[in-house]
Amino acid sequence: QVQLVESGGGSVQAGGSLRLSCAASGRTFSSYAMAWFRQAPGKEREFVAGIGWSDSSTRYADSVKGRFTISRDNAKNTLYLQMNSLKPEDTAVYYCAGRPYIVVVITPSGYEYWGQGTQVTVSS
Secondary structure, eight states: OOEEEEEEEEEEEEEOOOEEEEEESSGGGGGGGEEEEEETTTOOOEEEEOOSSSSEEEEEEETTTTEEEEETTTTTTEEEEEEOOGGGOOOEEEEEEEOOOOOSSSSGGGOEEEOOEEEEEEOO
């Protein structure tokens, strides 16, 4: 079992930056592929970025490539999402998710564990 708790959301102007964190409980965090998803009002939950067991295996949605960076610190059981050059269309609730497999997948149904979400609001 893994419990996930996100933090770091908030309000920022367009062009600004935020760093989200996801603290995981449990001793098996390092063996989980992790990801960030987001959901805007009236829209489906969408994949943002994912990272495999090691930092060398990452995937990004085209909409965030070059602006967002996902990373993990297995010693601290923490997942991060550094978000730069934020745009109003990045406004959403951001969720971290985990799956007990090596490979990242981009569908929400592929993840067994979810955090409660943290709100990110970007104003123009």
